[in-house]
Amino acid sequence: MKENLMNIKKFFQAAIAISTLFIGLAQTAQAEIIHQTGDTTGGPTLDLTPWEFPGSAIPFTQWAFTVGTSGTYTFQVTAEFDSVILLFENSFNPADTVTNFVNGSDDDVSPTTSSVAGELTAGTTYYFVVTGYDDPEFGKYQVLIGGPGVITAVPEPSTWLMLAFGLAAVTYAQRRKALR
CATH class of the missing domain: 2.60.120.380 (Jelly Rolls)
Known part of the structure; x- marks a missing residue:
């Protein structure tokens, strides 16, 4: 009886693993x-x-x-x-x-x-x-x-501009720190 329960448990584990794999493959094929x-x-x-x-x-x-x-x-x-x-x-x-x-x-x-x-x-x-x-x-x-x-x-042009200003500010701060 215990062996049958273990086989049923293994069957369900395998079924879940196969279903998960199938769902994962199906999702990558979708739009x-x-x-x-x-x-x-x-x-x-x-x-x-x-x-x-x-x-x-x-x-x-x-x-x-x-x-x-x-x-x-x-x-x-x-x-x-x-x-x-x-x-x-x-x-x-x-x-x-x-x-x-x-x-x-x-x-x-x-x-x-x-x-x-x-x-x-x-x-x-x-x-x-x-x-x-x-x-x-x-x-x-x-x-x-x-x-x-x-x-x-x-991205909007303003997003690129904000990124450029942010990078310039970080670079300026690093240079000031290095000069001290």
């Missing part, structure tokens, strides 16, 4: 999925009248990123306002929402959801913009982005 939250309240504004939307000063947020693998990526936004999503390639200018435009979406299932899919190229910088349909449309939102490769945020 990257990013979940982000944000808020457009009080953000900078853009003009969507070239697209025949009524808003000319709509608050927005943007996120610059690159992808590690070329392929189809899907973007979905759920918001507490009538949302619009826009995707730009290489650069984004809020005063000119037509140049470098790749894809966009207004309403999907409801006015508070928008989704779009597009072919993205590895190594290219893209700008994902969340905004409203009209000037009074702003608030909190959630973004879900998925695709075949790693999605990496591109």
Whole structure:
């Protein structure tokens, strides 16, 4: 009886180990999925009248990123306002929402959801913009982005500047210490 219990225990240990290995392998084969939250309240504004939307000063947020693998990526936004999503390639200018435009979406299932899919190229910088349909449309939102490769945020120029100042300050402090 004791031997049977030990065999059952070994069987379950082996089953758990194999399941864990299978789950680990399956996860590495899956596409990257990013979940982000944000808020457009009080953000900078853009003009969507070239697209025949009524808003000319709509608050927005943007996120610059690159992808590690070329392929189809899907973007979905759920918001507490009538949302619009826009995707730009290489650069984004809020005063000119037509140049470098790749894809966009207004309403999907409801006015508070928008989704779009597009072919993205590895190594290219893209700008994902969340905004409203009209000037009074702003608030909190959630973004879900998925695709075949790693999605990496591109730091803002101000982040690089802060890093440079920090490194310069550390270098200066080390030099002063060495001169004493």
